[in-house]
Amino acid sequence: MKITMIGTGYVGLVSGACFADFGHTVTCVDKDESKIAAIRGGKMPIYEPGLDGLVAGNVAAGRLGFTTDLAEGVKGADAIFIAVGTPSRRGDGHADLTYVYAAAQEIAEALDGPAVIVTKSTVPVGTGDEVERIMREARPDLEVAAVSNPEFLREGAAIEDFKRPDRIVVGTDDPRATAVMRQIYRPLYLNEAPLLFTSRRTAELIKYAANAFLATKITFINEMADLCEAVGAEVKDVARGIGLDNRIGSKFLHAGPGYGGSCFPKDTLALIKTGQDYDSPIRIVEAVAQVNDNRKRAMGRKVIRALGGEARGRKVAMLGLTFKPNTDDMRDAPSLAIVQALEDAGADICAYDPEGMEAAAALMPKVTMVSDPYAAAAGADVLVLVTEWDVFRALDLKKIAGLMTAPILVDLRNIYPAAEASAAGFTLYRVGGVDAA
Ligand code: NAD
Structure with missing residues (x-):
C-alpha cells in the first residue's frame, strides 16, 4: 500500500516509520521545514526510544520518505492519514480543529484520484462528517471516504505500542475504505488483527472514552x-x-x-x-x-x-x-x-x-x-x-x-x-x- 502521513510529530512519525517497517511505502509530510530537514539529516525531532534506527533503516530501504510538499506527498496514495495536532482551543477547552480542517482542505485540492482519508488525530465526534463534507465540496469529481482511526500509542513505548496494539479501532461504513484499512493493518498480525470496526462517530468517541x-x-x-x-x-x-x-x-x-x-x-x-x-x-x-x-x-x-x-x-x-x-x-x-x-x-x-x-x-x-x-x-x-x-x-x-x-x-x-x-x-x-x- 502507498500511505501518506500528514503531520510528522509524535504520532505521524512513529506511525509512518512503523507502517514502512511492515513493508508499505510511506511518505511523511510536515509543513515545518526545520523538522523535515532535521529528519532527512538523520536527527529525530523528538526523543522516542528506537525511533532513529527505525527511520534510518526504512529510509535506506526506500520505503520511507519525507517532504514539506503536501501535493507531492499525496500523489497516488491509497490512504492519506491526518496526524496533525488537536490542542485545546484557548478559552473554552474544545479541541482546536483548525489544523485538521486545513489539512483536509489541502489534501482535497491535491488529490489526483479516489482516496481514503483517515483521521488519526484525536478529534471530537462529528469531525469525520466535516472532513467528508470538505472533501465532497472541494472534489465532487472524486470518490473519497473519510475514516476515523484513532491512535492509542504511548510516548516512550510508541513503537512497541504501534506494532503490537491491544486493538485497532476503525470507524467507517464504506466497503472500499474497510478493505483498504484491513490491507494496511494486516501485516501487523500473523493471525487475525484485533481490528474493531465501528461507525465513524463511535470510533471518534472510543478514543476520548479510553483516555x-x-x-x-x-x-x-x-x-x-x-x-x-x-x-x-x-x-x-x-x-x-x-x-x-x-x-x-x-x-x-x-x-x-x-x-x-x-x-x-x-x-x-x-x-x-x-x-x-x-x-x-x-x-x-x-x-x-x-x-x-x-x-x-x-x-x-x-x-x-x-x-x-x-x-x-x-x-x-x-x-x-x-x-x-x-x-x-x-x-x-x-x-x-x-x-x-x-x-x-x-x-x-x-x-x-x-x-x-x-x-x-x-x-x-x-x-x-x-x-x-x-x-x-x-x-x-x-x-x-x-x-x-x-x-x-x-x-x-x-x-x-x-x-x-x-x-x-x-x-x-x-x-x-x-x-x-x-x-x-x-x-x-x-x-x-x-x-x-
Ligand atoms: P505533534 O504536535 O507532535 O505533531 C503534529 C505535526 O503536524 C506538527 O509537526 C505540525 O507541524 C504538523 N502539521 C500541522 N498542520 C499540518 C499541515 N497542514 N500539513 C502538514 N503538517 C502539519 O502532535 P502529536 O503529539 O503527534 O499528536 C497528533 C495527534 O495525535 C493529536 O490529535 C493527538 O491528540 C493525537 N495523539 C497523540 C498521542 C501522543 O502520545 N502524542 C497519542 C495518541 C494520539
Whole structure:
C-alpha cells in the first residue's frame, strides 16, 4: 500500500516509520521545514526510544520518505492519514480543529484520484462528517471516504505500542475504505488483527472514552493517596489490594503528582465540552479534570511544607521534568505547575531531566538546568523526585544527602522505600504513605 502521513510529530512519525517497517511505502509530510530537514539529516525531532534506527533503516530501504510538499506527498496514495495536532482551543477547552480542517482542505485540492482519508488525530465526534463534507465540496469529481482511526500509542513505548496494539479501532461504513484499512493493518498480525470496526462517530468517541477512563483511574488513586495520608494507610498497598482484582486491574494505579502530557489533559477537557454541547454532561470526568488540575499545584505546596513552610530563598532540586519517562514531551507536565508554585513562593530551582531539559528551558526560564542528579542536589535544601526516569531509581542516596544542606526528599513517585531513605539520612515525604507529611 502507498500511505501518506500528514503531520510528522509524535504520532505521524512513529506511525509512518512503523507502517514502512511492515513493508508499505510511506511518505511523511510536515509543513515545518526545520523538522523535515532535521529528519532527512538523520536527527529525530523528538526523543522516542528506537525511533532513529527505525527511520534510518526504512529510509535506506526506500520505503520511507519525507517532504514539506503536501501535493507531492499525496500523489497516488491509497490512504492519506491526518496526524496533525488537536490542542485545546484557548478559552473554552474544545479541541482546536483548525489544523485538521486545513489539512483536509489541502489534501482535497491535491488529490489526483479516489482516496481514503483517515483521521488519526484525536478529534471530537462529528469531525469525520466535516472532513467528508470538505472533501465532497472541494472534489465532487472524486470518490473519497473519510475514516476515523484513532491512535492509542504511548510516548516512550510508541513503537512497541504501534506494532503490537491491544486493538485497532476503525470507524467507517464504506466497503472500499474497510478493505483498504484491513490491507494496511494486516501485516501487523500473523493471525487475525484485533481490528474493531465501528461507525465513524463511535470510533471518534472510543478514543476520548479510553483516555478519560484512564485519567479517572489515575485521579481515583491520587485521591485515595490523599485519604491514606489523612488516615495513616499506605496507598501502594491499597493499589495492589484493589489492582489484583481482575475487574479492576493493576495498571494506572500509581499515585503521583497528577496526570499531564499531550493527551489526557486536553482530551478530558474536549470530552467534557462535547458532553456539555450535547446536553449530556460527563460529571465524573468534569470532577477528574478539576481534581487533577488542583493536584499539580498542591504538589508544590507539599514541597513547601517539607521545607517547614517557608520557601523564600531556599534551593529546590528537581529530578525529572517531562510528564513521564522516556519522552522529551513537556506539554502539560505536572512539573510546570510545581515550578510555578515554588517560584511564586520565592524558591530557587535547579533541575535535571535526561531528555526534557531543552524543551523545559523554554517553558521555565528561571530554572537552572544542570547535567546530572548530583549537580542538582549540590547545596539544595530539598530534593524533589518528579518523573520516574530509570536513572533516578537507584541513586546513591548517601552521596546525595552529603551534598545537600539538609537531606529532605519529596518522592512524588514513591520510588524509594522509607527504610532506604532514612538509612541514607533522609527525611522522606511520599505520596499517600504513612510516613508522608
Ligand atoms: P505533534 O504536535 O507532535 O505533531 C503534529 C505535526 O503536524 C506538527 O509537526 C505540525 O507541524 C504538523 N502539521 C500541522 N498542520 C499540518 C499541515 N497542514 N500539513 C502538514 N503538517 C502539519 O502532535 P502529536 O503529539 O503527534 O499528536 C497528533 C495527534 O495525535 C493529536 O490529535 C493527538 O491528540 C493525537 N495523539 C497523540 C498521542 C501522543 O502520545 N502524542 C497519542 C495518541 C494520539
